[in-house]
Amino acid sequence: MGNIVISGTGVFTPSQNLTNEALVAGYNAHVDLWNAEHAEEIAAGEMTAKEHSSEAFIEKASGIKNRYLMEASGLEEPDRMYPYLSDLAEDELASTPVQVKMALAAAKAALSEAGLDGSDIDMVIISASVWERFVPSMATELQQILGANGFAFDMAMGCSSATFGMSTAQDALISGMANKALVVTAEYLSPLMAYEDRDGHFIFGDAAVAMILEREEEASSDAAFRILDRKLFTEFSTNIQAGFGSRVLIERDKISDPAQRFSQSGRVVFKELLPKVIDHVESHLGANEKAVSDFKRMWLHQANINMNLFASRKILGHEPSQDEAPTILDQYANTAGAGCMIAFNNHKSDFESGDLGLICSFGASYSIGSFIVEKV
Ligand code: CO8
DSSP, X not given: OOOEEEEEEEEEOOSEEEEHHHHHHHHHHHHHHHHHHTHHHHHTTSSOOOOOOOHHHHHHHHOOOEEEESOOTTTTOTTTOSOOOOOOOSSTTTTSOHHHHHHHHXXXXXXXXXXXXXXXXXXXXXXXXXXXXXXXXXXXHHHHXXXXXXXXXXXXXXXXXXXXXXXHHHHHHHHTSOSEEEEEEEEOOGGGOOTTXXXXXXXXXXXEEEEEEEEGGGOOOTTOEEEEEEEEEEOOOOSEEEOOOGGGGTSGGGTXXXXXXXXXXXXXXXXXXXXXXXHHHHHHHHHTTOOGGGEEEEEEOOSOHHHHHHHHHHHHSSOOOTXXXXXXXXXXXXXXXXXXXXXXXXXXXXXXXXXXXXEEEEETTTEEEEEEEEEO
């Protein structure tokens, strides 16, 4: 069995964006309204007044300046604080979930780079953190729209959805179950955000990234990267959570409880996960008899700039440049499982044959997924 390559990638970026300035203005208006509405309880000590958010805090604590959203309107309404439903529906895909449309747009870009059509694909995975629909599988709908063959399924692995999805596709190609695989990480996160929660309202954005995997001898794309090795890790943790699930249909009174949406102990994640990421990368490189100096670039998970700088410094042994570890979270915010592969897509075009790179996702569950890749 020969090598497997990532022969094409593509990103879908929503057309709407929300800067920190606009996000904070909406949130602070909500705080003022909420505090006025609860003035008596606050004065009596029965409730705690909400505090304003701040652009300076968000940028310093996270590095995020902007996020793309499928629908930004609704967040500026102080008594609403959740987005309106995205309306992309003026076409024959009117009843198709937004998440599948995001996946479709990214898939088309990846197919184009790989020089393939939908009908060339015989395995489709949508691997993501959260789901707009559970049944029927989102991936089977994407398979049908693309005219792909074979089989399709959904899988979920939080922040490592793209890397775990690619690893699953690679196994299917190696075993002969599939010939050409499409993996899409379509993260439609905004509906699940608690935008009235100051600790988390700034963290996420919506986006999708798609990857085509095939056997090297069959690939015609000049953008192909050979997968030299991959390594996956998980360890159960509730420090990053999105509690929403089917039981909310029974516990209906909890439907607007922020705990149903995204919450995390950000500092604990920082402390617990980073040493595991550094060990993981070092042992992955060691097992492949590679030194960090052999690599041109690392495309890291994009959750927090301070986390990425810390990890890069430890791994590289010096202050990382943008060239060595590029950032996309300043513009995209945290796009959960999509982040490292958006960074890869946006910062791979200068690679020449033989150049090595490292893809590494890390975050929820906990999960870590790394790929050592070489430009063909
Ligand atoms: N504006 C002003 N002040 C604020 C704000 C705000 N918006 N938010 C919090 N503060 C205050 C806090 O209340 C606190 O005040 P005090 O000191 O009085 O208690 C103070 O600022 C400091 O707060 P923190 O200690 O929480 O601030 P940090 O510097 O730790 O920064 C971060 C918070 C940015 C959350 C940081 O801890 C972080 O990002 N850590 C990394 C965590 C991480 O990477 N998690 C992974 C993310 S999950 C993921 O990538 C994918 C999840 C997929 C699931 C998606 C489901 C929808």
